Amino acid sequence: MIYRLKQVRDALWGKLEPQDKKLVDKILTVEEKSYFYSLSLADQYHSIKVAKEAISIANVRNLNLDQNVIIRAGLLHDIGKSGFKITLIDRSLPVIITKISPILSKKIASWGNGELIILRGFYLYWNHYQLGVQIAEKLNLESNLRQVIKYHQEPVKAEDQLLLRLIKEADELC
Ligand SMILES: [Fe+2]
Numbered sequence: 001m002i003y004r005l006k007q008v009r010d011a012l013w014g015k016l017e018p019q020d021k022k023l024v025d026k027i028l029t030v031e032e033k034s035y036f037y038s039l040s041l042a043d044q045y046h047s048i049k050v051a052k053e054a055i056s057i058a059n060v061r062n063l064n065l066d067q068n069v070i071i072r073a074g075l076l077h078d079i080g081k082s083g084f085k086i087t088l089i090d091r092s093l094p095v096i097i098t099k100i101s102p103i104l105s106k107k108i109a110s111w112g113n114g115e116l117i118i119l120r121g122f123y124l125y126w127n128h129y130q131l132g133v134q135i136a137e138k139l140n141l142e143s144n145l146r147q148v149i150k151y152h153q154e155p156v157k158a159e160d161q162l163l164l165r166l167i168k169e170a171d172e173l174c
């Protein structure tokens, strides 16, 4: 519950600090940055937080993963939301409705195929990973990053690669 309230606070007031921008500029290519900076400010902030959270989990557990790869995965996992202006309602309503009834949430997402602005949040909630896969192809991203973008919203599975599992965990906390 507390972290949901934090998510609302971040969606309203979260923004990148100068050192966050430096990190993005260092880690992402010019083309990747153009997609990253087309995310809403709240999603940019969320992505930075996921990258940092993933790094701290990896450090605590001494995971054998490259730090740059972890940061790239955090920054790019929600890249499918790039280009969409998302309001607080767009972000929170699908999360709440999905908790109550995933079937209803999916159904709402299918109405209008993302063209109805009022349902855009639901459309993005269920489709941003597929949209992200298309962007990942354009950017020619590494296969482990494609896995993260494609599957990060699914529950943790035994066969998940270490990086995917890590980002799922960090995403859930941010
Ligand atoms: Fe996501």
Ligand SMILES: [Fe+2]
Pocket (backbone or CB within 6 Å): 046, 050, 077, 078, 171
């Ligand atoms: Fe996310």
